[in-house]
Each structure stands twice: as C-alpha cells, then as structure tokens.
Amino acid sequence: MEELPAAEGDEVDQADRADRAEQVVQAEQVAPAGQVGDVGTVIVTRALTKRYRGGQLAVDGLDLTVPAGSVFGFLGPNGSGKTTTIRMLMGLIEPTSGTARVLGQPMPRAARAVLPHVGALIEGPALYGFLSGRDNLIRYDAADPTADPRTRRTRVAAALDRVGLTAAAGKKAKAYSLGMKQRLGLAAALLQPRRLLVLDEPTNGLDPQGMREIRALIRELASDGTTVFLSSHLLDEIEQVCTHAAVMAQGRLITQGAVAELAAGTRGRLFVATPDTGDAARVLKEQGAADVVITEDRVTAEPPDRDLADVNAALVTAGVRVRGFGVERASLEDAFVALTGEGFDVAG
Template identity: 65%
Template sequence: MTSAPVVTHGLTKRFHGGQVAVDAVDLEVPAGSVFGFLGPNGSGKTTTIRMLLGLIAPTSGAVELLGEPMPKAHLRVLPRVGALVEGPAFYPFWTGQANLLRFDAADRTADPKTRKARAGEALERVGLSNAAGKKVRAYSLGMRQRLAIAVALMQRRELLVLDEPTNGLDPQGTREVRHLIKELASDGTTVFTSTHLLAEVEQVCTHAAVMSRGKLLRQSTVEDLRAELRPRLVVRTPDAGTAAETLQGLGVTDLKTSGDTVEGDPGELPVEKFAAALVAADVRIHGFGLERPSLEDAFVALTGEGFDVAE
C-alpha cells in the first residue's frame, strides 16, 4: 500500500469486440495536489475514472484509493471521496436544495442533524444559493454542473474526483469552479480532475498526466511537463529569407519560415549572438526573442496530435 490518494497498477479495460479503452495505466497522484488528467475526448479518461471509483470492473490491473484496494474496500473508501462523473443526474421536478438533501440522506455516514445547514453551505460555495428553491428542470446545464459539485461537497472529502467539471459552464461559472478547486486544494483536499481543456490544466493544476488513445504517455508536475520542451527562437522580419540563411549559418536547427516569421531551435548559443548576426546581415527586425513552449506544445510533442481527435 502507498500513501498516495490515487494509485493504479497496469489498469486495463477491454470492452466486447476487443476494443482497448484503457491500456496498462500506472498512475500515482500526490497528496494535496490538483491533478489534471489530460487528453482529448475519447482518450480513456472517463473509463479510467469509473474504474477508480468501482463503477466498472477493470479487465486487469489494480486500483488503490486512499491507501485501500478498490472495489474491495469501497464501503470504507467512498464516504471519504466526492465525485462528479459523466455529468449530473437529478430529480428534475425537485428543487436544487431538495436534491442535495436526498443525496445526503442516501449517505449512511451523513449526520441528518446538520444536513440542511451543510446543503446551504454547499450551495453557497458553488454560487447557487439564489437558485436553491428553483426546480432543477429549470436549471441550465452549467447550473446542474455546479449542483453536482455541491453534492460532492456536502461532506468534507479527502479526495475529490471531477470528470470535466467545467463542462457547459459560461466563462464566469468556469472561473468560479477553478477558484473553488484551488480553494479545496488549499484546505488539504486532493483534487483529481479530468479535462480536455489545456487552459484548465495550466491555470489550475499542479500535476498532470497525459492520455492518448487509452495509453498514459506522461505524468509529472505541470512545470516539468512544459520545461521538457526547448524554447524557440522567433524572428519577425520582412527579410525572412536572409534571416533564415543567417540563422542556419549559426547552427539554428529545425528552421521554419511562415510569412514574415522565422523560428527554430537556437541550441546553446547566447541569444544576443543571433541578434548581432542578423543586424550585421542587414536584416530588418520587427520582433525578436525566445518563446517558451505552452502545454499544448508539450501535448503535441508527446502525442503527435492536437486536441480535436477522438479515440
């Protein structure tokens, strides 16, 4: 057993017909982290989460949540875990508050004496206090998403598992959920959140794992993932041809020219050497500098594909 809140060993799921949705995934989520489970739609993220929570059985491999084997220890483990998986499902003709109270009543570990107060606090945290008495059938998708997060927050959780938590939210709702995730992490909750949005990981997460076509390609801190790519030298000039020849002569590799922009891998030569050489070659410089890679660059480098792909 390990102290990491989420651990998998060789986790694999094959569906009928031989389709491999998750292929020998080894995960380890650090305690107290905001862990971004990153990949395009169809990459196996939700299937992995369903196995973590014991909702479906793996074909092979093992899962530990909060140091206990799943699904064997689900009665001990799941009361310590809050989850939002594959979108919210509620009683549409009940109010938001009534739905929260019903979900909490189904939790054998919940204290009925504090139920109403906890529901009010959870609704306030997700910005739905004013809609507490409104029937859920009148809620927007974004409001239902926040209500689902409120269900997960009815009790203090050691681990929060969120599958695409900002799905359907407007920009303001997205900011609120991101702030909430950071707040929960600062209180000591480990947050495991899946997403296909790179901005989500860059703005919220401390750690990330990259999934593609059922395989786990990389897991590390977000900063380490980004830092693995070398910075690119970028020059903007109307003399792109001359600039490219000059840079090539100085050892710049992987040169690419597009319109008035020339870029490439500068290697180890100090950047001021390139500027001096370009000026000496009478290259008119409209823009010059090193550009740090984005998380999207790191993803493309790992997978060879963008985020508009499906499994």
C-alpha cells in the first residue's frame, strides 16, 4: 500500500501511520468509486478546526452546510481561512479536530470514493510549462483512472472551448498569462461531468470580460445540476453569481445562508438625490443619520432611528430641493460590514 504523507504541521509516528493506513482501507469500504449516494447537502462540516505548528489557528470550529444544486459563495478577506478549509474538504490536509463530509462521505477517509465526482481548482493550477495547454489537459486526463481514453481528445477539445482557450490550445503553458492559466485550470476541472465543482478564486488574474465569461460558465454549470463551491474575496462576484454564501473572518464562520436573506437582514442606506448636497448632508446629520457621504448630486447615509417621512419633511423645510428620497436595498457588502465592522475588496 502506498505510504501516506504526514499531516501538515504534525509529527507522525509509526502508530499514527498505521492508523491512517487503516482509514484508507475503511474508505474503500465506505463507498466504492461511482457509488457515492445522493444527498440533500454536498458539504457538511462540524466543529472543523485546523491549527498549524506554532499555534496558528487557521480555521476555528467551522459548521458549514452547502445545499445540493447551489452556487455557494465562500466569502472572506485573504487570510480568513478559506483556502485551508478547502484543502481539508479535498483531503489535501487533515483537520486538527472536527469532521467534514463531502457528497455524504467522511473526508479525508473516503477521498478515493469522493474525489472522482469532484472537479477542483485550488490556489491556482499546477501546469507543465513546457507542454501546450492541450497537452497539459491530456496529461491530466490520462492520470484519471476513471477517464475513458477513447474520448480523451474530444473531451479535452470541449473543455478548452468551454473556457475560451481553443485558439491558444497549442501554445506552451509557460507563455500563458495568469488569466489564461486560470482558464486552463478550470478546463482541467471540467474534463468530466462533476457533481461538485470547487473553485478557489477562479477569476484571479482575469480582465473584466474574462470575469463575466467565467461567471456565465458557473451559472451554466449550476443549471446543469452541478453544485459549485466558489471561494472569493470579491463581494461583488459572490452577489452576482451565488445563490448561497458563507462569510469567514479570522478563521471563524460569521454567517451563512441564502444570499438574498443575508442582505435582507441588513438595513439599506438612505439616499437623497438633490443639487443641494451640502445642505442635505447637514440636515441628515441633524436628524441623526450616520456615515453621511456626499457625491456630485447625491447624499447617502445610515438611516436614523426615526420615521423617514419626518426626515424628508425636515429636508424640505430646510429648503433642500429633493429630487429623490428613499432607502436602497442592502447589498452583500452592507451585510458584511454590519456583521464584522470592516470591509474588503469589492471590485468585480
């Protein structure tokens, strides 16, 4: 039996090696490849924790539930524990404590049964620079024991076309831009139909057009029945493409649920459209509004705790020419700031 690598940050003695080898044997008995059962949730973690050597707590007691058929956004600033969580879910590292189940099976114990049903792009693709994009995919596919060699070139061509790399398929990967490498890594994850697609910052390095294309592809995959687990630090990206989301900060889960519900629980910003922005801002502050922001012909603020009809009347009484007044729908950014007291990159 192949010797298993030591868990990251841990000293592994002979007894531990023997125990983990036994776990692999048990994994083969849990669910043979191709027999992973249908479940209502594709990812469930309970008290999942990862502490590295030196005491660094990367993930702290994570309870995560990802519904089947969702586009699930895993949201948080860089360093919040997103990638460490994904690596535990995929069996790349072992948790310090807690449990994780993927497609109804325990990970990493059932990795051999689960991973053939999962496509993943984690921390950027690992590519052979001296090979073309096409040959990289052929090599990836040849390493998959479940892949049919008779349809290999057809599937490789289809994956390249799906991510917009057909024209660059013969180009060596070392000459690819960062965005092209991301596309090629995504193509590798799409070589075969997957029940779950795990993407870690999939739009990293892409221009705005490339971002839109990848978002459209994610929606298409979801409509075909694939559950997509999408890690990102871009709030705008999550809000545009995801049905559900979880927010991480400093290794801990802040909240999770349907994207619309996360935003609905947060009060939106008050806005006043007026040419008299200075006077409007003064009146809003007098009425108890906070975080007043002035733009060219618009003033926004956190609404005061009073009847907004009275606020509007105060503006009119003060001679402010009100051309628009109301409360905007709260965004996912508003929800995140309300939950954590901080923000992060929201560029899309």
